[in-house]
Amino acid sequence: MVVMGLPWLLTLELVLHAGCFICGIIAAASLTFTQGHFAGQCILYGSVHYNTSSNSLILENSSSTSLCYFVSAISVCMAIYCISLILYWIYSSCVEDEVKRGSVLLNVSLGVCGLLLFFLLVSGCVLRIGRDSLCLSVLHNVPSISNCEEAQNKTWASPNTGNQFYTGLYSAERSVWVSFFFWVLILAVVVVQRRQAAGEDAEWSRAETEPFFHRPSRTL
Template sequence: MTWLVKAAMALPWLLVLELGLYAGCFVCGIIAAASVTITQGQFAGKCMLYGTVHSNASTLSVQTFSSPSLCYFVSAISVCVAVYCFSITLYWIYTSCVDQEVRRERLWMNVTLVICGVFLFFLLVTGCILRIGRNRLCESIIHIPGISRCEDAQEKNWVSPYHGNRFFSSLHGAETSVWVNFFFWLLIAAAVVIQRRQGSGFRTGGEITDGSPSESEPFFHRPARPQ
């Protein structure tokens, strides 16, 4: 833990904030992927997004499913985000501990901004898929007599081999994690833009290395004193 604190103190505060956001994105990605996978497991590997449910006597039965690739897409995006965040966090921690001079060039900041844009796009698509898909599923559930809320279906009996005792909680948790992840990436993009405007490189301890000489000169040159 001591070396981790020293590594954080050796980095500029904006980069430390960025790494903290990466850690949050990693957690959100894992939660989203796990929640979708749990839901698929409860329904024999089928994807419940955009599905429909009907009542069969005293039990609930699934009438239609969506393609499993839809849930795989949501899980894959979440896992990719988590893997990238974990890798980039380890890289900066390792660099700050091993190298005496830590530099971040403008080129790599531009690459990071491109990656932010890509992840923001896919997270937006993923969040919309989860929101609309869950709403479509719930629309079919609330029309069943005796069920006024979608989460009430978790307490009902389902036709074997389906078990819907956690489907709503899992899908809601996955959607929340994706939107939180999306918000974190907006903050990461803002932090990178600020660092890019401050300078393209820094040394360990947060010292800017690419400032021009004129930035350290006074605005008005003082006249030389007479001898």
């Protein structure tokens, strides 16, 4: 994505934002579809029981739905922020001859980067630990399976289907960690832009004050 009128560092940042937008949508959609297969229940940190009479899996315990909503909300908010920023700078490049971001906006961007990195780290850990806890219960209670993914093909007690539950949780977690990596790169790009802006501000300040402090040399 190369936009006329945008500095190359800002263009690179927007490309990374586009990647974060895609990852956010995938993470939120994967987790939402997984909840849908379990009648809206959040299966993170859940426990599974195997019913020998019906040869079906029963979700005994599940987490509060707010836990899954929290993870999905972080991904959705990140996606909205990214697409809004992309559209804003594309619009700015169309209406302005030269697009330049000041120190204040760069400082705000640094704050947003730090905040989103924190929430993505929390979301990634919740997804990873919650999925592992569920899989430990599956492996412990369900016979004749060697890994958690095989439980997707088992019959689940109604109203749960269990269809692609492991794939959904894995896709959501992977998307969150990819987003986290992209935001680390975005943070580095913003820091570079912040240093460039600070250097330009210092040069402008020296140029403005030089006529007042410049002393003509004495001639003998």
